[in-house]
Amino acid sequence: MLHTRTTPAQRRRALRERLATGRLLQMPGAINPLSAKLIEDTGFEAAYLSGAVLAADLGLPDIGLTTVTEIAARAQQTTRATDLPVLIDADTGFGEPMNAARTVQLLEDAGLAGLHLEDQVNPKRCGHLDGKSVVERDTMSRRVRAAVDARRDPDFLLMARTDARAVEGLDAAIDRAKAYVDAGADAIFPEALANEAEFEAFRKAVDVPLLANMTEFGKGKLLTARALEDLGYNIALYPVTFLRLAMGAVEDGLRTVKAEGTQESLLPRMQTRSRLYELLDYEAYSSFDSAVFDFTLPPDA
Ligand SMILES: C[C@](O)(C(=O)O)[C@H](CC(=O)O)C(=O)O
Numbered sequence: 001m002l003h004t005r006t007t008p009a010q011r012r013r014a015l016r017e018r019l020a021t022g023r024l025l026q027m028p029g030a031i032n033p034l035s036a037k038l039i040e041d042t043g044f045e046a047a048y049l050s051g052a053v054l055a056a057d058l059g060l061p062d063i064g065l066t067t068v069t070e071i072a073a074r075a076q077q078t079t080r081a082t083d084l085p086v087l088i089d090a091d092t093g094f095g096e097p098m099n100a101a102r103t104v105q106l107l108e109d110a111g112l113a114g115l116h117l118e119d120q121v122n123p124k125r126c127g128h129l130d131g132k133s134v135v136e137r138d139t140m141s142r143r144v145r146a147a148v149d150a151r152r153d154p155d156f157l158l159m160a161r162t163d164a165r166a167v168e169g170l171d172a173a174i175d176r177a178k179a180y181v182d183a184g185a186d187a188i189f190p191e192a193l194a195n196e197a198e199f200e201a202f203r204k205a206v207d208v209p210l211l212a213n214m215t216e217f218g219k220g221k222l223l224t225a226r227a228l229e230d231l232g233y234n235i236a237l238y239p240v241t242f243l244r245l246a247m248g249a250v251e252d253g254l255r256t257v258k259a260e261g262t263q264e265s266l267l268p269r270m271q272t273r274s275r276l277y278e279l280l281d282y283e284a285y286s287s288f289d290s291a292v293f294d295f296t297l298p299p300d301a
């Protein structure tokens with residue numbers, strides 16, 4: 001209903017405990033608070049807020065234009081809509097280490113279960129595009145340390161992402177990951193690995209939880225959950241998947257309505273009114289006021 005039932009502390013604990021099982025956690029990216037409800041309803045155990053999606057939602061490319069207060073506000077709307085632990089993409093931390101520290105506290109206050117910080121320079125870009133640059137390893141270690149020092153809830157997950165694979169090669173990326181763990185990172189996101197052998201090399205070298213980014217149309221292969229679990233990975237991320245899917249459907253729908261002058265042929269592809277109301281738990285609101293849900297839905301709704 002309009003309340004969630006769990007505190008941020010409970011969700012952070014739940015994420016930690018889930019990661020400790022060693023079973024792969026599939027983490028779909030929410031495209032808005034409502035889709036976070038759907039992620040929960042379909043049985044996933046955690047959700048993600050992608051920087052690329054948060055930027056695209058505002059009609060912007062993913063190049064560090066969004067501000068920390070914008071993403072914190074959207075994150076808070078999302079964490080109000082679901083009881084799942086939510087991990088957010090905090091890009092580079094939005095500036096110097098002191099900005100990263102403030103970012104951690106703002107995102108803790110938004111009810112999130114954790115965040116990831118990356119070692120790109122500003123302006124950052126999508127990790128699967130060419131031409132990105134990374135900061136010095138020590139600069140990123142300072143970023144991570146500042147984030148760790150700022151964290152108030154020790155269960156808030158601080159994940160470090162390295163974009164170095166595409167810039168400096170696999171060995172350098174692994175060295176960086178180890179340095180970030182030494183600086184206090186709880187988990188590592190090795191960005192844009194090319195193949196299973198590289199995933200394996202990372203797993204052998206680093207013993208904290210590892211995230212595999214299964215973003216589409218990027219540099220890496222799309223590996224199945226089973227394959228990633230066999231590789232010893234802890235999180236399979238589908239960051240922009242559902243935005244791409246939804247926008248594909250919206251674009252097709254717009255063209256259809258224009259061409260056919262009606263949305264009739266689209267009805268079988270739509271979420272029905274009754275499914276939407278079910279997701280919103282519409283009926284339960286009548287516990288506050290029985291006049292809220294005193295109608296009958298038509299059979300095809
Ligand atoms: C994970 C990511 O950081 C994101 O913002 O979702 C992006 C995803 C994408 O652009 O496909 C990234 O991999 O850099």
Ligand SMILES: [Mg+2]
Binds near residue numbers: 089091
């Ligand atoms: Mg991102």
